[in-house]
Amino acid sequence: MRAVPALDVIAVDVAILGSGAAGLMATRHAVAAGPGLRVALVSKGLVGRSGCSIMALGINAALGADDSPAIHFEDIIRGGAFLSDQGLAAVLSDDSPSVIRELSDDLGCAFDRTADGTVRLSPFAGQSRDRKVSHGHMTGLEIVNRLRDDLLRSRPIELADHRALDLLVDDDGVCGVVVLDARRGRPLLLATPVVVLAMGGSAAASYRVATPAREKSGDGLAMALRAGLPLRDMEMVQFLSVGLAAGGSKVTGVLLEESLRFAGATLLDGHGERFMLQHDPERAERAPRDVVAAAAYATIRDGLGTEDGAVLLDCRPIGRATLDERFGDIVARIRLTGIDPATEPVPIAPAAHIGIGGVVIGEHGETELPGLLAAGEDAGGVHGASWTGGNGIAESTVFGRRAGRRAAELARERGPARPSTTAADEVIARVWAPLADAPAGPAPWALADELRDLAWDHVGLRRDDAELRAARYQIGTIRAAAATIRVAGDAAANLAWQEVLDLDSRLTTMEAVVTAALARTESRGVHIRRDHPARDDASWLRTVVVRGQPGSLSPTTVPLTFARLAPDADRAGDT
Amino acid sequence: MATSGTAVRVEVARSHPDAQRAFVVAREDAHVILDLLCEIGRQDPSLYYRYSCRSGFCGTCTVLLDGRAVLACQTVVPDGGGTVHLAPLGGFPVVRDLVVDPAPFAERWEAVGARLSVAPASPVPFDGQEGTESAGPGPRPLDPAGRDVIEPSLDCISCGACFAACDLSALDRAFLGPAALTRAMVVIADPRDTHPADRLVAIGGPDGVEGCHGIGACSLACPKGLDPARAIRRLRRWRVRGHA
Numbered sequence: 001m002r003a004v005p006a007l008d009v010i011a012v013d014v015a016i017l018g019s020g021a022a023g024l025m026a027t028r029h030a031v032a033a034g035p036g037l038r039v040a041l042v043s044k045g046l047v048g049r050s051g052c053s054i055m056a057l058g059i060n061a062a063l064g065a066d067d068s069p070a071i072h073f074e075d076i077i078r079g080g081a082f083l084s085d086q087g088l089a090a091v092l093s094d095d096s097p098s099v100i101r102e103l104s105d106d107l108g109c110a111f112d113r114t115a116d117g118t119v120r121l122s123p124f125a126g127q128s129r130d131r132k133v134s135h136g137h138m139t140g141l142e143i144v145n146r147l148r149d150d151l152l153r154s155r156p157i158e159l160a161d162h163r164a165l166d167l168l169v170d171d172d173g174v175c176g177v178v179v180l181d182a183r184r185g186r187p188l189l190l191a192t193p194v195v196v197l198a199m200g201g202s203a204a205a206s207y208r209v210a211t212p213a214r215e216k217s218g219d220g221l222a223m224a225l226r227a228g229l230p231l232r233d234m235e236m237v238q239f240l241s242v243g244l245a246a247g248g249s250k251v252t253g254v255l256l257e258e259s260l261r262f263a264g265a266t267l268l269d270g271h272g273e274r275f276m277l278q279h280d281p282e283r284a285e286r287a288p289r290d291v292v293a294a295a296a297y298a299t300i301r302d303g304l305g306t307e308d309g310a311v312l313l314d315c316r317p318i319g320r321a322t323l324d325e326r327f328g329d330i331v332a333r334i335r336l337t338g339i340d341p342a343t344e345p346v347p348i349a350p351a352a353h354i355g356i357g358g359v360v361i362g363e364h365g366e367t368e369l370p371g372l373l374a375a376g377e378d379a380g381g382v383h384g385a386s387w388t389g390g391n392g393i394a395e396s397t398v399f400g401r402r403a404g405r406r407a408a409e410l411a412r413e414r415g416p417a418r419p420s421t422t423a424a425d426e427v428i429a430r431v432w433a434p435l436a437d438a439p440a441g442p443a444p445w446a447l448a449d450e451l452r453d454l455a456w457d458h459v460g461l462r463r464d465d466a467e468l469r470a471a472r473y474q475i476g477t478i479r480a481a482a483a484t485i486r487v488a489g490d491a492a493a494n495l496a497w498q499e500v501l502d503l504d505s506r507l508t509t510m511e512a513v514v515t516a517a518l519a520r521t522e523s524r525g526v527h528i529r530r531d532h533p534a535r536d537d538a539s540w541l542r543t544v545v546v547r548g549q550p551g552s553l554s555p556t557t558v559p560l561t562f563a564r565l566a567p568d569a570d571r572a573g574d575t
Numbered sequence: 576m577a578t579s580g581t582a583v584r585v586e587v588a589r590s591h592p593d594a595q596r597a598f599v600v601a602r603e604d605a606h607v608i609l610d611l612l613c614e615i616g617r618q619d620p621s622l623y624y625r626y627s628c629r630s631g632f633c634g635t636c637t638v639l640l641d642g643r644a645v646l647a648c649q650t651v652v653p654d655g656g657g658t659v660h661l662a663p664l665g666g667f668p669v670v671r672d673l674v675v676d677p678a679p680f681a682e683r684w685e686a687v688g689a690r691l692s693v694a695p696a697s698p699v700p701f702d703g704q705e706g707t708e709s710a711g712p713g714p715r716p717l718d719p720a721g722r723d724v725i726e727p728s729l730d731c732i733s734c735g736a737c738f739a740a741c742d743l744s745a746l747d748r749a750f751l752g753p754a755a756l757t758r759a760m761v762v763i764a765d766p767r768d769t770h771p772a773d774r775l776v777a778i779g780g781p782d783g784v785e786g787c788h789g790i791g792a793c794s795l796a797c798p799k800g801l802d803p804a805r806a807i808r809r810l811r812r813w814r815v816r817g818h819a
Binding site for chain 1: 613621624632633648649651671685693718
């Protein structure tokens with residue numbers, strides 16, 4: 001281990017971890033609700049330029065004359081196969097109209113308008129009413145840009161390229177967060193009575209084919225587990241049906257548009273057969289996203305895909321003119337891999353996109369640990385067993401706002417924190433351990449690739465007990481190998497070291513997914529068990545909660561309550 | 576040395592004088608410049624480079640490819656002939672290797688007051704009762720007239736390519752530069768903004784729109800097709816004739 005630089009300590013009233021839509025919204029509202037509070041905004045990458053919020057296509061809100069929060073709520077509950085926390089789902093549907101007003105009228109977001117100047121509402125898969133608010137294809141970017149510009153008014157302490165390492169806890173709850181300035185290689189202790197976890201945590205980024213941004217290794221969820229917090233619904237990992245498959249290239253997993261399937265593209269297996277005709281003869285390629293993703297996954301896993309483990313999206317039926325006119329951005333993305341979609345089929349695979357599960361929260365983002373709040377993808381419970389497009393950044397903004405307001409209240413109630421620097425030193429010693437004068441052990445990226453492969457193969461869209469057990473075992477093996485990694489260089493700007501730290505979080509979040517997936521012996525939403533293929537409402541109107549220390553996580557189940565809408569046994573389509 | 580069919584030769588500008596600069600990367604699976612960076616990073620883990628979204632949204636992987644600012648994730652590895660030269664974006668302090676400090680960009684952005692000012696002071700005071708806000712109408716309607724000025728200038732990803740391409744920004748520490756002035760134009764054109772006249776004064780002068788020499792390198796450099804040179808011409812016009 002290399003010498004650790006002296007620990008810097010900064011006392012703040014609120015520390016917000018993550019600079020996506022949830023973290024930026026929390027910052028804005030913590031400052032607004034608590035003028036004079038010292039708020040720190042910690043971002044693993046550049047502020048407002050990390051994570052996945054900027055890539056969101058649209059944001060749902062019940063604003064139409066034929067719509068209401070109650071209808072939006074019902075779409076969430078039925079789409080999520082009744083696994084949602086209904087209180088949280090109601091918060092999402094109730095609050096999102098006023099979030100849209102705020103984003104538009106206060107922050108200036110240029111949402112698309114109709115001819116009469118009102119906000120345009122578009123259809124989105126899984127929504128029974130037109131409620132997608134967008135700004136072209138750049139909705140998330142526009143929202144995050146405006147929220148980032150709001151920092152010019154709210155003026156938090158911005159800590160870019162700072163990686164959150166661990167929460168510090170005393171008898172009164174959270175009392176600090178240990179942070180690494182990854183650019184300069186210096187440890188920092190934020191002494192704070194309130195922390196908002198908004199780091200976009202999920203295991204989705206740890207799949208071979210995956211859409212999320214680089215930062216998303218699940219650090220927030222791993223921190224939460226180490227602090228003893230429960231995670232719910234971790235088995236629910238949402239895949240999209242059409243991710244680019246380009247072998248080891250970084251563009252693998254980059255999203256193409258689901259709507260290509262509805263515009264006439266067909267899906268072919270490795271032999272040129274339209275496999276959707278087997279899986280869903282009536283709707284074929286026009287089947288819902290989850291059906292197509294599962295069918296493509298099964299085709300690949302059965303060895304019926306291409307030699308490279310993909311299936312083919314044949315866009316030729318759409319024709320070059322329409323492709324260029326309607327899907328110009330997507331054509332450009334495909335062409336990065338040297339393929340012209342107008343003349344040849346495009347290798348694709350289902351891509352892991354979002355982790356539905358996360359920290360158990362209440363309606364204001366509060367967790368079991370006093371002073372700790374969670375919002376956005378780090379939190380669980382809103383989407384149930386399947387997420388629908390447009391509800392992701394809605395969740396981030398709605399719960400980010402609530403968590404920010406609650407954070408300001410809590411900061412006043414709880415008063416200044418006095419964390420022990422000894423506890424911080426222990427965290428720092430653990431984190432600094434892999435830094436050495438010479439490299440040793442396996443390369444961190446090789447182990448990360450191993451994890452991505454095993455996740456895609458065994459923890460994907462067709463699971464069974466044996467494969468999940470194999471996955472759990474292999475995660476343990478990789479964890480043991482990871483403990484032997486030593487990377488050279490000093491602590492500043494050391495990407496190999498950062499990869500080691502990422503790997504640790506990835507292993508923990510994937511272990512949580514496997515633990516929960518083993519426990520849920522039924523199929524529901526995106527959790528598909530080959531050995532338990534049916535949804536089992538008699539036994540499984542329960543949520544799986546995982547907790548424990550990395551390497552020994554364990555599941556319990558908690559019965560769901562249905563305060564507003566109960567599953568009706570005779571209703572078709574609740575699968 | 577020519578690029579063969581199976582391998583790419585890459586020369587990388589490094590901060591440390593003893594660091595390795597020349598690399599050979601297998602062509603297989605190396606579709607975009609970012610793939611070269613990741614592979615070189617495996618060959619030499621001391622290389623410092625940046626990326627995030629891999630989809631052209633975050634603007635953080637901008638590098639100079641043979642002297643031209645590009646998004647590494649959106650730029651195909653050149654085919655045939657010659658060594659590929661990669662260097663950090665010009666006009667910014669280099670943190671290490673290919674990573675620059677975006678502070679000069681952010682300072683200009685701040686200097687133009689990029690945030691829209693609206694009445695009443697935002698955010699709307701919170702009454703302490705969550706959930707009660709859901710009642711009420713959608714966002715205020717907005718006259719579609721004038722949106723054609725704003726819309727094409729909105730989707731700035733803060734990649735810094737225009738800033739690096741502009742010799743005034745890169746050399747003159749005070750010049751507000753193409754991205755920030757584009758943002759100013761967007762805010763001034765927005766009918767909801769309460770201070771457009773003040774803003775038009777603030778972005779004038781030799782450090783503002785009058786300093787622009789009009790060469791238009793910024794617009795050529797923008798990977799998202801924004802047209803900062805046109806935005807600056809608009810601002811100049813509005814300063815003389817007032818904006819509609």
